[in-house]
Amino acid sequence: MDKMERQLREDAGRIKADLSPELQERIRASLESTRPADQTPRKTQTPGTTLWWASSLTGLAAAALVILLINWNSANGPIEDEPVSATPGAALSIQSNFPLIVETAEWATPLEEELKNLQSDLEKARENVERDLRISF
Amino acid sequence: MATEEQLIASAKEGSDSAFSELVERYQKRLFRFLLTRCRSQADVEDAIQDTFVNAYRYIGSYNPRWSFSTWLYRIALRNAAKNSQRVEEIDADSSPTPTDPLEACIVASERENLWLTARRLLSTDAYSAMWLRYAEDMSVKDIARSLGKPMSWTKVTLMRSRRRLSTELSGEQEAAASGEAYG
Numbered sequence: 264m265d266k267m268e269r270q271l272r273e274d275a276g277r278i279k280a281d282l283s284p285e286l287q288e289r290i291r292a293s294l295e296s297t298r299p300a301d302q303t304p305r306k307t308q309t310p311g312t313t314l315w316w317a318s319s320l321t322g323l324a325a326a327a328l329v330i331l332l333i334n335w336n337s338a339n340g341p342i343e344d345e346p347v348s349a350t351p352g353a354a355l356s357i358q359s360n361f362p363l364i365v366e367t368a369e370w371a372t373p374l375e376e377e378l379k380n381l382q383s384d385l386e387k388a389r390e391n392v393e394r395d396l397r398i399s400f
Numbered sequence: 401m402a403t404e405e406q407l408i409a410s411a412k413e414g415s416d417s418a419f420s421e422l423v424e425r426y427q428k429r430l431f432r433f434l435l436t437r438c439r440s441q442a443d444v445e446d447a448i449q450d451t452f453v454n455a456y457r458y459i460g461s462y463n464p465r466w467s468f469s470t471w472l473y474r475i476a477l478r479n480a481a482k483n484s485q486r487v488e489e490i491d492a493d494s495s496p497t498p499t500d501p502l503e504a505c506i507v508a509s510e511r512e513n514l515w516l517t518a519r520r521l522l523s524t525d526a527y528s529a530m531w532l533r534y535a536e537d538m539s540v541k542d543i544a545r546s547l548g549k550p551m552s553w554t555k556v557t558l559m560r561s562r563r564r565l566s567t568e569l570s571g572e573q574e575a576a577a578s579g580e581a582y583g
Contacts, residue, residue, distance in 0.1 A: 274514040275515065290448070
């Protein structure tokens, strides 16, 4: 504490602060004629609290509904195991819309003819080569 | 002897005797503070009465997070400001200059009371901040709360007010010393 602080404290003590008996009586009388405004402390409800309660109640209601639905399904009979299909359901639905029994494509006849033509061409070429060879030798 | 916390708790529950005990403990301190803020003895008396009545009426809303003295001084400051506003309105019409209640209550001494010097030099809020700090030993945080000012304002105001008072004091001492030398 420095000199000025000490002096300020001392000088504050040099201020007489005696309340007169009249003033004390006046204060007492005014307090007697006054009633406290509200003894209960004010409760402040913030929007955040309300939101928290609303979301919690919604969540609980949703969970209760899910549990109720599961229990209701189990009460109607056990769920049978269905065979697992390799074909997805969507593909099956597409297949059922189109007839998959189609006629076999007849590619054999033209190919055989082509092969015969080629073979005859080859035979002709071989004969020509042999003839040429005989002429040469 | 009941502690302040116990008295406040009892007063909140409706105990008149507990509140009377709180009045007893604080009345001198508040009276002294209001002497420095009000323009007449009558204003001081009105302000202290209104302060205790308001405190009693709204004790239920007192938040123990803050010290009771901070809450009480805040109410006192508001009442003092309200009274001084009313007095200014009356003065605008016409009335004789009232006797300074602070000067009337200061015990005579060789030198001027430093609080009179402070009141002459400082603004009303700066003076109150100094009073709450050095006469009431309040923390800076509580002073800021009582005056309804930011902490930064309170710190800077206290520092500047001290410097200003200190400069004034050193000037007076130099003048006294030179007076003695010539005398």
